[in-house]
Amino acid sequence: MKRLAIIILNIMLLMPVLAVAQQEETYDYWQHQRDMVRRGQQAIFMCNGLFTSNRTLEQIFEQELAFFREPIGTPDGGDYEVLWDRRAVEIGAPGAVPVMRAAFREGIGCVILPPDQTLEDIDRLPELTLPYPPGDPAQIPWPDGDFIENTILPSNVDEEKLLAASNWAFDRESPEQVTLSLIVVYNGQIVHERYAPGFDITTRTRTWSTAKSVASTLIGMLVDEGKLVLDDPLGFDWYPRVRSPEADPRNEITLRHVLNMSSGLETVDNGGLEYAIGSGMSYWAGASSVVGARSRAVIREPGTYW
Template identity: 65%
Template sequence: MSSINKPASLSRATRCRRPVVALATTFGLLALAAPSLAQQQSTFDYWQYNREMIQRGLQAIFTCNGLFVSNRTLEQVFEQELAYLPDPVGTANSGAYVVDRERRAVAIGRPDGVPVMRAAFREGISCIALAPDQTFDDIDSLPELGAPPLTGDPARIAWPDGDMVEDAPLPAVIDQVALDAASDWAFDRESPEQVTLSLLVVHGGRIVHERYAPGVTMQTRTRTWSTAKSIASTLIGMLVDQGRISLDAPLGFPFLPEVAAGEHDPRSNITLRNVLNMSSGLYPIDNTNLELATGSGMAYWAGESSIEQMRHRGLIRQPGTYWDYENYDTLLAVYAMKNALGDGYHEFPRRALFDRIGMRNTLVGMDRFGDFIFSSQIYTNARDLARFGLLYLQGGVWHGERLISEEWIDFVRTPAPSLTDSGNYYGGQFWLVPDDRTDVPKDAYATVGNRGQYVIIVPSHDLVIVRRGLDYGAQGFDRWDLTREVLKAMPN
C-alpha cells in the first residue's frame, strides 16, 4: 500500500508546482536568485515631482521675503538669497517668474507639469506660501496681523528698548585690536560659501561692536531659520511658568491617524519635554533626505498645513531616549502652545515678548491656515536678536520685570538626557558647548539657524554675540570658533 500511496502524494505535489516551474522557465526566471535586502535599492527618485515643486516654492518665498521684507533688490536676491538653490529659475534680468510689486507677491515657473508656485507678503507676518492650486486672486484670503506698531520713534529711544546708542569709547577692559580682528575673521572668510551679513557684540548690556556687509543696514530683516526654535521655546516657557502647560505632561492632542475609540495610542505619552529635547521617538522625515520633498518642506514652501503631517508619524522609539533633530518636533510643541492659548494665540508673541523688549522689527511667519511656522520662519534684524540674547543674559529679567523664570533658562541650558553619551550639545531648543570643546566657556549656549544665524550667550563674560549670514552650499561657519575669537578681546 505504501508503494502505491507515495507516488500518488508526489504526483499531487508535482501538479502544484508545475505551473510555476513552467512559467519561470518560459520567461527565463528560474535562474534568478531572490534579491537580498541590500540589493533592493531604488535608483528612481519617486519624489522628483515634489522636489521640483518645492524648489519653485523655495524660490517664491526667498524672492518674496527678500524684496518685501528685507527690502533687497532683485539683483541682491539672486546673488545671495537664491545662492542657496542649486538651479534657480531665471536671472535678475528675466526668466519664468512674475514679481507683482503692487500685490507684493511672486510667482515662479510656468505650468509645464510642475505647478507654478506663489508667495505673497501679508501685514505683520512676512510672505506666505500659496498652495499649488491657488493664484494671486486668493491672496486676500490669506491671514494677516493688523496690530499697530509700538509707539515712539526707536531712533529716539535708548538702547536696548530703542536704537539710540551712545557714541562713547570702548571700556578699557576690551581689546579694540582683538575685537576688530574677530570681526575681520567673521567677514573675511576663506570659503566663498560663507557670507556674513552682520556681526553685533554686546558686552555688559552695551553694543561694543556692530558691522554690516555692503547692501545691509541696521534695519535689514532676514530669515532666522532655526533660531526661531529658540524663540518658540521662550514663548512656551512663559506658558510653563504661568502653569498653563506642563513640561512633563503629555502634549494633550490626538495624533494621526487617530486610533479606534477605547484603544491606547502610545504617542499620547510624548511630553513637551520630549519634543523640546528633540527626542519625541517619532519617525523622522526631515533628516531622511525628504526635507525638500515632503515633511515640513511642504508647509514651508508649498502651502501645506504645518500641523497636519507633523501629527501623522508613527512611534519608533521610546520617547526621551533618542535624539533626532526634526522640525516637526518643534511644531508639535508650538501646537501645544496654540491649544493652551486659544483665541490669544496670534497676539501672544508680540504681547508677551517682542513688544516688551523692543523687538519692533520681528515678523513671525505663518502657513496659509494661520498657524505660526515657529520652527524656521521668523524674519528679523541683528539688533532684535541681540535684545533676545540680552534677555537671557540678564537671567530672564527686563527692566526689573521677570519675563522668563530661572528654572526655564536652566531647562534650555540642560543637555537632553538622550545625549548623555553623545556630547551633550543640545538642550531645550538651544545648542550647548559640546563636551569635546575646551576653548570656550562651558556656560555658553546659542540659537542656531541654517545659513549661519547665531545668537551666542556667554554668561561668564557678560556677552552676547549675534552673527547673521546668507551662507550656502556646504556652509560650515562655526559658532564656537566665532565665540573663541571674540573672547580674545574680552577681559578674563
C-alpha cells in the same frame, strides 16, 4: 551530476549580488516634490527680498539666491513673475510641477501658498498690524531701542578673536548659507555688529530659526503664568485614527519633549529627503506641518533621544 552541482553553486553565489542590485534604487521617486520645493524656495526668497527687505532683483540674485544651483531666471526676467501690486511672486510655468507662489503679509512676512491656492486666496491669509512704539528708536537705549550707550569692548573679550569669528561668518565658503547680518551680545551688551553690503540696521529680514528662540521664550512666559504645563501630554488626536486612541504611545509625548526635540517621533528630514518630504514640504510648499507631525510614528521612547 557534477556539472549540475557547479551550476547550482554559481547561482547561489550570484543570489546575494542580485538581491543587492534589486534593493538599490536609482530612480528618484521624489523628484516631482523636489522640483516643487525648489520653486517654493525661490518664491519665498524672492518675496522676502523684495517685500520684506525692500531689495532689488539684482541684489537678490547676487546674494539670497547665490547658493541655488539653478535659480529660475535672472534679474532681467525668466520663468517667474513679480506681482508688485499684490506683493507676491510666482515661480515656474504651469505643467507637471505646479506654479509656486509666495505673498507678503503685513506683520508676518512672506507666506508660501499651497499649490492649489491662487492669487485670489492671498487676501484670506492672516495679517498682523500693530502700532509702532512711541519715541525715536535711535534715541532709546538698546534693547528697547537702537541707541548703544557703551561701545567700549569689555576687557575680557579678545577683540582679535571676535573679529576672526566675524570674518569667518561672512567670508567662509558655504553651499547653502550666506551671512547677511551678525550681532554678538555679551552680558547684555552688544559687543559686535556687522552687516553685508546692501544691508544695515534698518533692513527687515526673515527670522529663520531665530523664531525658535522667540517661540520658546514666549512658551516659557506662558508656563510662568500657569497657562501651559511643560510635563502635560500634548493632547493631540493622532493620525491614523485607531480603535483605542487612549493606548497610542504618542500620548506620552509632552511639551517639554517637543521643546527639547526629544519627542521620539520619526524624523524624515534627513537621508537626502530634506527637500522632498516632511518639514521641507511645509516650509517651502505649503503643506500642513500640524498634520505632518500628527501623522509621524513614534520610534523611540519620548525624552530618551535628542
